[in-house]
Amino acid sequence: MPSPLDQPQLAALRERVRSLEGRSALNRLTLPFGVPEIDRRLPGGGLLMGALHEVAGGGYGAVDGAAASLFVAGIAARTQGQVLWCVTRQDLFAPALAQAGLPPGRVIHAELSDEATLLACFEEGLRHRGVGAVVAEVAKLSMTASRRLQLAAEGAGTLGLAVRRWRRQPEAADFGQPTASVTRWRVSVLSSGVLPTPGLGRARWLLELIRCRAGESADFEVEATDGSGRIALSAPLANRSSAPQVAGIRARR
Template sequence: MESIEGTKRRIRKVLPFGVPPMDEKLPGGGLAMGALHEVAGGGNGAVDGAAAALFVAGIAARTRGQILWCITRSDLFAPAVAQVGLAPDRVIYVEAGDDKAVLACLEEGLRHGGLGAAVGEVARLSMTVSRRLQLRAEETGTMGIALRRWRRPTEALDFGQPTAAMTRWRVSVLPSAPLPVPGVGRHRWLLELIRCRAGESADFEVDACDAKGRLSLPSDLANRSGTAEGRSGRAAG
């Protein structure tokens, strides 16, 4: 059909997570560059919200180039972001007054084309705006990430509405791995891939990002049959 229409299939670069069960669920074997992705905390609390932000920072850390991070609240904890591999000198912070301004800055960042990734913290994301962001990302090959944050519980309902994002993720904090000595082990997350265009939904229990932004499978789960594969859901078109 594409040859008849005289169009070429767009070859999309991907950013692998380096975790085989995750990459196997993603078309092309990784998170698509030149595309829009959505990430939110699994609950409305600050803990899951912080985990979602660190998940995004870990992804951004593994791209090349400067990172544009658009915010409405100056509460992103830079030392924590640095601990997952995103150095402060790579991040350009833009503080905007509201979601509309954040989305406008995000679109301009994607349009620029010289960034590793462009991140926008927003409560609401409409289909119309998300399509525009997706098109800008496709044009330049820059990864766009909408980090969904809510000021009130009712805003979280918007996360269930359809958008043009390639993937949609939900991040929840799990108990840390037990240590043989007193202390806190490496943080663990439940990553829910609740939408994946041309793929399937799934979820994964992982160790949180390390100092280079990399995830890993917990050692006590890596050898369990079936656990490492995630739980597949319905196809998401």
């Protein structure tokens, strides 16, 4: 009968298992949103670094797609160092990224000829330890490609953000297919907040966490990314009852 494992062997085996699951010490680092209602639903209290995350617009139009990009820009803005942003279209709008806290001086803009080349650039960028985050705008993301990206992110501890954009409506169905991403988000534009005087209030989004590995799914009504890259739960309207209530969050079951 084989002898039982001694303590050092058992500890080494456990660490190996954690590493294979993408939970090594490097990958336990997280990037909190700074919104307790959101962070408490994410393992570790924030977005896992050294991991792949997906974000898409809630609809097929350009407005929701732009909101998804701004949400990602706010996340990338709160990392340290340069941000590699990979695209196949000539429509990356630097002033909008700057308003979300990501100035042009921090962005390395890579324009690729097709999605295959973009995915290769995405993977190589994730393997580079000198960038704070890598963003790639992709229409389709297969399980095989996402696994490669996830492994690259885990190995270097780099934050990977895939913005799902579609040229045609049928391509949107690919977003429902399983991938190796740690979280999957959807962003939809809501009516802007009401100001005490006539004018345009701060933009508001419906933020849906539709998949979270080892975490919970939920919906949040939030105020859009500000100049520091941060979002906030929507404040109750001035004429709303002051009775205690849970506002701005709906748990998904």
